[in-house]
Amino acid sequence: MRKHLFLIAALVAVVTLTAYAGGSSEKGAAQPAKPTVLRISNGINQDHPTYLACKRFAELLQQKDPGKFEVQVYANAELGDDVRATESVRMGTLEMVATSASPLTGLVPAFSVFDLPFIITTPKEADAVYDGPVGAKLAKMLEPKGLKLLAYYENGFRDVTNSAHAIKEPADVKGLKIRTMENPIHLAVWRSLGANPVPMPFSEVFTAMQQKTIDGQENPVPTIYLSKFYEVQKYVTLSNHVYGPHILLMNEKLFESFPAADQKAILAAAQESAIYQRDLNRKLNADLVAKLKAEGMVVTEFTPSELADFKKAVQPVYAEWVPKIGSDLVAEFQAAVAAAK
Numbered sequence: 001m002r003k004h005l006f007l008i009a010a011l012v013a014v015v016t017l018t019a020y021a022g023g024s025s026e027k028g029a030a031q032p033a034k035p036t037v038l039r040i041s042n043g044i045n046q047d048h049p050t051y052l053a054c055k056r057f058a059e060l061l062q063q064k065d066p067g068k069f070e071v072q073v074y075a076n077a078e079l080g081d082d083v084r085a086t087e088s089v090r091m092g093t094l095e096m097v098a099t100s101a102s103p104l105t106g107l108v109p110a111f112s113v114f115d116l117p118f119i120i121t122t123p124k125e126a127d128a129v130y131d132g133p134v135g136a137k138l139a140k141m142l143e144p145k146g147l148k149l150l151a152y153y154e155n156g157f158r159d160v161t162n163s164a165h166a167i168k169e170p171a172d173v174k175g176l177k178i179r180t181m182e183n184p185i186h187l188a189v190w191r192s193l194g195a196n197p198v199p200m201p202f203s204e205v206f207t208a209m210q211q212k213t214i215d216g217q218e219n220p221v222p223t224i225y226l227s228k229f230y231e232v233q234k235y236v237t238l239s240n241h242v243y244g245p246h247i248l249l250m251n252e253k254l255f256e257s258f259p260a261a262d263q264k265a266i267l268a269a270a271q272e273s274a275i276y277q278r279d280l281n282r283k284l285n286a287d288l289v290a291k292l293k294a295e296g297m298v299v300t301e302f303t304p305s306e307l308a309d310f311k312k313a314v315q316p317v318y319a320e321w322v323p324k325i326g327s328d329l330v331a332e333f334q335a336a337v338a339a340a341k
């Protein structure tokens with residue numbers, strides 16, 4: 001009797017395991033495969049072009065590869081700020097992230113080429129880098145780190161805001177506590193201008209300004225407006241001192257695990273969503289300046305001579321960082337930029 005019970009139990013276990021492993025059912029009808037869930041982390045809110053482009057990516061992927069994937073887009077650093085979410089993607093506990101490149105330069109120092117102040121001056125130059133050999137080279141460097149770059153979105157030209165006074169010359173920056181991204185070049189730039197830079201994750205910036213633990217921060221106009229920084233900041237200077245990408249990343253092994261046709265669909269959807277993202281971001285960058293004024297912000301721009309003063313003041317950063325990034329890569333980057341002028 002005991003022996004019988006044991007045999008029955010063993011049989012039940014085998015049948016259960018076979019069914020669980022997805023073996024063909026007794027009737028022989030193929031079950032439709034469950035879609036693979038792709039969660040995308042965003043540090044920024046649902047109004048930002050980067051978040052909207054992730055949603056667009058989801059729609060495009062569904063059109064190109066119906067039923068294969070279920071893309072879920074998260075906002076407001078719900079799955080972690082840039083650094084933490086990217087670490088999760090590397091470890092494989094999260095599938096995707098749309099992140100600024102600047103906080104990742106500890107992983108791939110070459111990406112810091114984007115952080116060199118005033119290296120990109122127009123969107124056309126940015127496109128030439130993204131869509132040319134330099135963009136491809138930088139993307140490849142992420143792969144040994146466990147990250148597959150699917151597309152270059154744009155964060156854009158960074159402008160400085162503060163609550164103290166308008167910034168027109170380097171001396172105006174002296175002593176201001178300015179939040180920066182967690183990136184050594186950004187820290188060096190603000191130190192060289194005499195500011196007191198404080199690195200912190202994006203999700204903490206609004207509260208830090210509200211509580212006046214910092215005087216200001218720097219981000220592109222769409223972020224300043226869409227994150228309502230005008231509620232806690234009075235002055236914005238359209239300094240365009242750094243141009244930053246938002247990069248769309250996936251865990252590299254996960255990407256490689258998909259059949260070629262799925263990989264192709266993912267890349268095509270990402271690329272198309274990038275065109276939409278850059279167009280929208282550039283439109284908002286122009287349109288939202290008037291809205292910042294309407295919200296009571298004082299908006300200033302550099303005169304050519306003020307700009308020259310800032311460029312001069314940050315030159316030591318080039319001397320220190322170009323060799324660390326790689327002089328050849330910086331030269332290649334600058335050549336791509338020059339060809340797009």
Ligand code: TK8
Pocket residue numbers: 042043044081082099100155181201202218219220223
């Ligand atoms: C959002 C960040 C943000 C960036 C920053 O996750 O941290 O200031 O500009 O856009 O990537």
